[in-house]
Amino acid sequence: MEPISVLQTHDLYKYILDTSVYPTEPELLKELRAVSATHPNAFMGTAPDAGRMIQLLLKIANAKRTIEVGVFTGYSLLLTALAIPDDGKIVAIDIDRKAFETGLPVIKKAGVEHKIEFIESKAVAALDKLLDNLVEKL
Ligand SMILES: C[S@@+](CC[C@H](N)C(=O)[O-])C[C@H]1O[C@@H](n2cnc3c(N)ncnc32)[C@H](O)[C@@H]1O
Structure with missing residues (x-):
């Protein structure tokens, strides 16, 4: 059963996913979601509807430089990398490099690896x- 997020019924959540979220989700994000589903901690991945909201906020803010705290397999990292300009930068921090490397081939395929540290x-x-680095530069 899908998680229902803020919605009150699974049927309504499924309807929104099927009619609004999945049809417009970029192919590479679908691919990353499929790769992540094989991970034993797949439940930790960002849900695609939440991803859509993050993408919207990034666009509204005209974000160019971001910090990702908690990468896991990289769903929100990839969607951020796709939303920011080509010369944008993301500092992505996680204690688990292996999880990041699970999604890395899809990030490379998307051609956005150069935006990610x-x-x-x-x-x-x-x-x-x-x-500290920032203060040193002042
Ligand atoms: C909910 S998942 C992140 C989901 C991810 N943003 C996505 O789009 O799928 C949380 C991540 O935070 C990482 N994490 C937990 N504690 C941490 C810490 N103290 N410092 C850095 N990363 C941490 C975990 O390894 C895990 O990958």
């Missing part, structure tokens, strides 16, 4: 380092 680390340590 993956850091294998606990988030707080990596974010502290980013801040």
Whole structure:
């Protein structure tokens, strides 16, 4: 059974996925979702309807540089990479490089790997380092 998110019935959630989300989901995101479904922790992946909302917010904000805390297999990472401009940058942090590498072939196929700097680390340590580097540049 699909998770129902904020909606109250599985039927309504399925209707929205079938009529609005899946038909317009980019092929490579579908592919990444399929690859992620084979992972033992597949439940952790971003749901495609939530992904659509993230994509909308990125577009509204005209985002160019982002930080991804918690990459898993990279569904929201790929959708971010597809939403930002070609010279945009994403610092992507996760303690689990293997999960990131599960989705990496799809990210490479999408031609957006150059926008991503993956850091294998606990988030707080990596974010502290980013801040220190920023302060050094001031
Ligand atoms: C819910 S999943 C992220 C889902 C992902 N954004 C997606 O689109 O599928 C959470 C991720 O956070 C990572 N994580 C958990 N604790 C962490 C920490 N302290 N620092 C960095 N990553 C962490 C886990 O390894 C896992 O891959």
